[in-house]
Amino acid sequence: MKLYQIGTAYRSKEEMMRIEIYPRYAKGLDGIERLKKIYVLYWMHRLxxxxxxxxxxxxxxxxxxxxxxxxxxxxxxxxxPIGLTCVELVKRENNNLFVKGLDALDGSPVIDIKSG
Structure with a gap:
């Protein structure tokens, strides 16, 4: 079994995080800005x-x-250690998603995103 890291979550502001999606996966974001909620799956890398x-x-x-x-x-x-959180999608800027409610740590590898 193989998992692919599609991006990284970064602490942006106190309650907001920025998810940077790697360029090779950016086309997978098409239409995501129409959503209010998304599920983010991430690897709890500090365990x-x-x-x-x-x-x-x-x-x-x-x-x-x-x-x-x-x-x-x-x-x-x-x-x-796969984390799953339903978050509020605040905005998309190119291959960056800004979300509220993500309980991942700064630098957590993102492994998938799904419609909420």
């Missing part, structure tokens, strides 16, 4: 190999909560 072995975690890191399987949580610790 280490040990975190990827975690199969149970406390919800939101709260030790008072019972251990729960990672597939029942939004925890970043999981075998395949």
């Amino acid at each position: 280490n190999e040990e975190d990827r072995k975690t199969l149970r975690a406390h919800p939101r890191g709260n030790k008072a909560s019972p251990l729960t399987g990672v597939f029942a949580l939004r925890s970043p610790m999981r075998p395949n």
Whole structure:
């Protein structure tokens, strides 16, 4: 199985992020400016190999909560650290998308975008 990084997410302003789509994938953005919401899939690149072995975690890191399987949580610790967020598309400038609500870290590899 191969995944291709189509772009990178960058912190733009406090609540806005800029997603730079690589030029070879820019044609895939045609018509996206008509959308208000999009799903962004990204790779949680700062997790280490040990975190990827975690199969149970406390919800939101709260030790008072019972251990729960990672597939029942939004925890970043999981075998395949793929993040998914539905975001507000603010604007498109060429191969850059400006979005609100993306919970990715600065520099996160973007692996896909889908209509919301």
